[in-house]
Amino acid sequence: MAVAKNVLQQLGVAEERLWLRFISASQGAYFGEVIKEMTNKLKELGPNPLRNNWEI
Amino acid sequence: MKSYTIKTNGGDIVGAAQGFLKSLLTSGVISAVLVPQEVTAKTNFVPTLVTDPEMLGAANPFAPVNGLNAARLVANLSRDLPEKVGVVLRSCEVRALVELVKLKQAELDNLVIIGVDCIGTFAPKDYAQMVKAGQVDAKSWASQAADGSNPTEESLRRACTVCTYPEPTNTDIVIGWLGMNGNLLVNAKDDLDLSGVTGLGQGSAPDSRVKVLEKLVNERAQAKAAAISEFRKSVDSMDKLADVLATCIKCQNCRQACPICFCRECVSAGPIFDHNGEKYMQYAKRKGAIELPTDTVLFHLTRVNHMGLSCVGCGQCENACPMDIPVGLMFQALTLPVQERFEYEPGRDMEEPLPLTTYKEHEFPELNTGKH
Numbered sequence: 001m002a003v004a005k006n007v008l009q010q011l012g013v014a015e016e017r018l019w020l021r022f023i024s025a026s027q028g029a030y031f032g033e034v035i036k037e038m039t040n041k042l043k044e045l046g047p048n049p050l051r052n053n054w055e056i
Numbered sequence: 057m058k059s060y061t062i063k064t065n066g067g068d069i070v071g072a073a074q075g076f077l078k079s080l081l082t083s084g085v086i087s088a089v090l091v092p093q094e095v096t097a098k099t100n101f102v103p104t105l106v107t108d109p110e111m112l113g114a115a116n117p118f119a120p121v122n123g124l125n126a127a128r129l130v131a132n133l134s135r136d137l138p139e140k141v142g143v144v145l146r147s148c149e150v151r152a153l154v155e156l157v158k159l160k161q162a163e164l165d166n167l168v169i170i171g172v173d174c175i176g177t178f179a180p181k182d183y184a185q186m187v188k189a190g191q192v193d194a195k196s197w198a199s200q201a202a203d204g205s206n207p208t209e210e211s212l213r214r215a216c217t218v219c220t221y222p223e224p225t226n227t228d229i230v231i232g233w234l235g236m237n238g239n240l241l242v243n244a245k246d247d248l249d250l251s252g253v254t255g256l257g258q259g260s261a262p263d264s265r266v267k268v269l270e271k272l273v274n275e276r277a278q279a280k281a282a283a284i285s286e287f288r289k290s291v292d293s294m295d296k297l298a299d300v301l302a303t304c305i306k307c308q309n310c311r312q313a314c315p316i317c318f319c320r321e322c323v324s325a326g327p328i329f330d331h332n333g334e335k336y337m338q339y340a341k342r343k344g345a346i347e348l349p350t351d352t353v354l355f356h357l358t359r360v361n362h363m364g365l366s367c368v369g370c371g372q373c374e375n376a377c378p379m380d381i382p383v384g385l386m387f388q389a390l391t392l393p394v395q396e397r398f399e400y401e402p403g404r405d406m407e408e409p410l411p412l413t414t415y416k417e418h419e420f421p422e423l424n425t426g427k428h
Contacts, residue, residue, distance in 0.1 A: 054344070
């Protein structure tokens with residue numbers, strides 16, 4: 001994770017697009033919360049600008 | 057550590073090195089030696105495994121060309137090796153070997169690592185041209201370059217011009233020629249018995265050697281910092297990276313040439329990257345258009361993630377690239393900050409654990425931004 005994040009950061013990929021959350025099997029409610037949080041954040045960020053690049 | 061010098065016969069450094077290797081064989085310190093020898097056409101040097109002391113006639117451990125990083129060969133050789141074998145390697149090869157030992161791909165038990173000084177090598181295709189044009193003489197290279205500067209007009213491989221390791225470490229023996237005024241220095245580990253080896257006189261590294269090494273390391277460190285910062289500017293966005301990799305044909309030669317990429321089944325050759333018609337159509341419909349072959353950028357990013365922490369910067373990937381993409385420099389630029397973040401320097405220490413195989417309960421808490 002530290003490696004991937006560091007590499008992507010250098011390549012200008014917005015840091016908030018890569019998430020790490022530790023969720024144990026017993027934390028069902030927290031899992032739901034995180035997914036909601038992630039969905040909202042994604043809506044706010046909008047589609048990845050790279051998605052329109054046919055070269056990548 | 058024990059230090060010796062070998063006085064050369066009228067400055068014949070290569071002859072002296074051959075004599076030393078021959079004596080290691082005849083005195084029984086080693087049963088065989090892996091050393092570069094000149095091919096008959098004189099246009100290249102290739103690693104040879106020599107058991108007959110009389111067959112070292114074309115050996116030259118200092119010749120300024122290496123078409124491959126021999127660490128991978130040594131890793132193969134080292135497994136179930138029944139007898140002691142000396143392996144003559146440059147710093148980049150020793151450092152890659154250290155990583156391969158830690159990755160459990162090489163065994164040190166019967167290896168005697170013989171490191172040699174190196175100020176850099178030429179790309180094999182350049183070297184062959186230079187030989188034909190009479191611009192380089194492998195026999196006198198170590199005398200001409202003893203002050204640390206490239207005596208020819210041709211540039212060394214780019215990776216070599218930013219290499220800060222002219223003298224190898226983590227070796228059993230070092231054969232030094234830099235700053236030795238036409239003689240050779242032999243540093244050996246204390247537990248290695250060289251009493252039967254002929255031609256070794258007492259002596260240690262002279263001031264001239266210390267100065268040459270210091271100067272080289274400083275100059276190269278500056279060159280490295282400059283090259284990386286310049287390159288970093290050229291890839292600070294994904295679009296720019298795509299530009300650098302625009303000519304990549306995904307031949308995967310870089311992976312093939314990489315001494316660290318030892319996996320027999322690379323993920324990039326497996327089902328994850330092996331798409332079928334349905335998948336291609338799905339991608340194409342989603343994006344409107346896709347480039348084929350797909351995943352060229354992803355291939356390189358995956359490689360950075362997989363072997364970046366062990367990348368020793370030997371630059372063989374760059375030499376293997378048919379499209380002249382600066383892959384070696386790209387790897388150095390992308391992996392150095394990662395190596396710094398883990399305070400890990402590949403090839404530095406046999407005992408230093410690989411960061412990704414070490415578990416620490418509390419590490420990089422800033423990456424997990426949720427509740428604990």
